[in-house]
Amino acid sequence: MSGWSQLQFELWDSDDPIPRQELLKKVKGCDGLLCVLTEKIDAEVLNAAGPNLKVLSTMSVGFDHLSLGELKKRGIRVGYTPEVLTDAVAELTIALLLATSRRLIEATHEAKTGGWGTWRTLWLCGYELADSTVGIFGLGRIGVAIAERLKPFKVKKFIYTDVAPRPELAAAIQAEYVSMDELARQSDFLAVCCALTPETQGICNKNLFSKMKNTSIFINTSRGGVVNQEDLYEALSTGQIAGAGLDVTVPEPLPTNHPLFTLKNCVILPHIASASYTTRNAMSALAANNLLAGLRGEPMPKELQL
Amino acid sequence: MHFAQPVLRVFVTRRIPQEGLELLQRAAVCTVSLWDSDEPVPRAELLKGVEGAHGLLCLLSDRIDAEVLDAAGPNLKVISTMSVGFDHLAIDEIKKRSIRVGYTPDVLTDATAELTVALLLATARRLPEGIQEVKSGGWSSWKPLWLCGYGLSGSTVGVIGLGRIGLAVARRLKPFGVKRLLYSGRQPKPQAQEVDGEYVPLDSLLCESDFVVVSCALSPETQGLCDKAFFTKMKTTAVFINTSRGAVVNQEDLYEALTAGQIAAAGLDVTTPEPLPTDHPLLALKNCVVLPHIGSATYSTRGIMAKLTANNLLAGLTGEAMPSELKL
Numbered sequence: 001m002s003g004w005s006q007l008q009f010e011l012w013d014s015d016d017p018i019p020r021q022e023l024l025k026k027v028k029g030c031d032g033l034l035c036v037l038t039e040k041i042d043a044e045v046l047n048a049a050g051p052n053l054k055v056l057s058t059m060s061v062g063f064d065h066l067s068l069g070e071l072k073k074r075g076i077r078v079g080y081t082p083e084v085l086t087d088a089v090a091e092l093t094i095a096l097l098l099a100t101s102r103r104l105i106e107a108t109h110e111a112k113t114g115g116w117g118t119w120r121t122l123w124l125c126g127y128e129l130a131d132s133t134v135g136i137f138g139l140g141r142i143g144v145a146i147a148e149r150l151k152p153f154k155v156k157k158f159i160y161t162d163v164a165p166r167p168e169l170a171a172a173i174q175a176e177y178v179s180m181d182e183l184a185r186q187s188d189f190l191a192v193c194c195a196l197t198p199e200t201q202g203i204c205n206k207n208l209f210s211k212m213k214n215t216s217i218f219i220n221t222s223r224g225g226v227v228n229q230e231d232l233y234e235a236l237s238t239g240q241i242a243g244a245g246l247d248v249t250v251p252e253p254l255p256t257n258h259p260l261f262t263l264k265n266c267v268i269l270p271h272i273a274s275a276s277y278t279t280r281n282a283m284s285a286l287a288a289n290n291l292l293a294g295l296r297g298e299p300m301p302k303e304l305q306l
Numbered sequence: 307m308h309f310a311q312p313v314l315r316v317f318v319t320r321r322i323p324q325e326g327l328e329l330l331q332r333a334a335v336c337t338v339s340l341w342d343s344d345e346p347v348p349r350a351e352l353l354k355g356v357e358g359a360h361g362l363l364c365l366l367s368d369r370i371d372a373e374v375l376d377a378a379g380p381n382l383k384v385i386s387t388m389s390v391g392f393d394h395l396a397i398d399e400i401k402k403r404s405i406r407v408g409y410t411p412d413v414l415t416d417a418t419a420e421l422t423v424a425l426l427l428a429t430a431r432r433l434p435e436g437i438q439e440v441k442s443g444g445w446s447s448w449k450p451l452w453l454c455g456y457g458l459s460g461s462t463v464g465v466i467g468l469g470r471i472g473l474a475v476a477r478r479l480k481p482f483g484v485k486r487l488l489y490s491g492r493q494p495k496p497q498a499q500e501v502d503g504e505y506v507p508l509d510s511l512l513c514e515s516d517f518v519v520v521s522c523a524l525s526p527e528t529q530g531l532c533d534k535a536f537f538t539k540m541k542t543t544a545v546f547i548n549t550s551r552g553a554v555v556n557q558e559d560l561y562e563a564l565t566a567g568q569i570a571a572a573g574l575d576v577t578t579p580e581p582l583p584t585d586h587p588l589l590a591l592k593n594c595v596v597l598p599h600i601g602s603a604t605y606s607t608r609g610i611m612a613k614l615t616a617n618n619l620l621a622g623l624t625g626e627a628m629p630s631e632l633k634l
Contacts, residue, residue: 102420121365
């Protein structure tokens, strides 16, 4: 952001989130605000900022932490970071899927704690992608990228559900549009890739899990709020589904005494889907460029349509 | 008048998946003596059990050497191993005695390639570290640079040994945005074209690769291949993956390389010995992921391996063509 002689910027110079009170103080009179997904940008923050605020740039592709209605009302433009993180997120989703289906965490634990004897024929067996049906809940950029990466694992069929068919995206991966019920019934691997909205809040619940195969693997790298965690716990502990991998939870961080941690067949990661050095740098640069464009009144590289 | 058929005797060194045992029993070609356990047969029991056997069905944990072959005696005409690796078989001794050998290539390629990619991703994206942080309270909030790893997008991958499994791994890595796929070995392979593989000297592979995947068989030539000189040539940001055999790696040199920051991280599905003792220094490293040899561990693959092993054995007993015979 150097080379802008009139730009004064203030940085909350920490790896940890800015406390709410500090945020409300610091935004006063700002023309631009660059945030990450841990900040809830609602009417309170926007009021505290005042009428100068013309651009909000978030270093994320998700925008469930932004009150879009309030932003639109005030004529504030919003920048976000789609696409630059698609590769890293798709990659991590598959890392998580494989770690879950092939029981990597159980396995590393056995190796460290003396559970590893000699080679045995059925020990730590998992479920293979070859010949399977993969279901995608919410077919966007990330869903397509996931399917593209899974193809050479000899997946037999890709299916997806969404609010409406997405023919262009689906054609790229030869995926069949099905109902949510069919997605549950047919999937050996079910990956949740939708945005968090009032419609998708808690949509992965006992209604979904009860229809899934007892050999199936459930993966969520979208937003924690899409999953009903009590229902997931039930499904996992009663063997309704074989395993689950989550990169997102409610809340984040998930308290260490949460029941999901007691399950061997549940793998939980601390929201690291976009955590590759190159990707985080690209996101940072894009967020900065979105902000600068907004301040100059120019087109943003990636503007969120409100 | 009926002449009684001599009874063919078979010794099976482990409780293999039902699909395989059933095939042997239903064929009614032999009597089966089974070490009915999930644990390996002790050496003394093995030497006793093979006496007079016409066929031996074994696993990679059973060392089949001159001592075992002598104990078995002249009846032994077929050894069928439930593995694709055969470094546990004394091939020269077996060849000398004209014993045929069955093994299980191809059927486990998918499961093993899948596990290799799983291990590479878990290592490169720091999954075990992430999970540890989550369980121990190290997860406080989303942070821009916390637990960042190395992505495959735009990277160079080097496969040492582009055989069935190496090629299957390369196919699976390609759509992650790998820019260059290098491989090394005794000679170039025409099938490498499918993955745009470039045949290069080992040294070039080591200098240029962001991910090094070892996929070769264990032989006198590859024993201890991955040593200090090997790791020194690698990038400091590189990730090293071995799912072939433990003895291809010099573990002390690997430990040095990981602690001195000569390479970024390593993932191993095979070690020396197996199991690796729980106090082994590699198990204490955050940037080393060790799996307990689960490359082919899926329900479907192990079932198929068991059936193939049984069918190889039966074919050897009746003097027919084996589905998968090892050329000695």
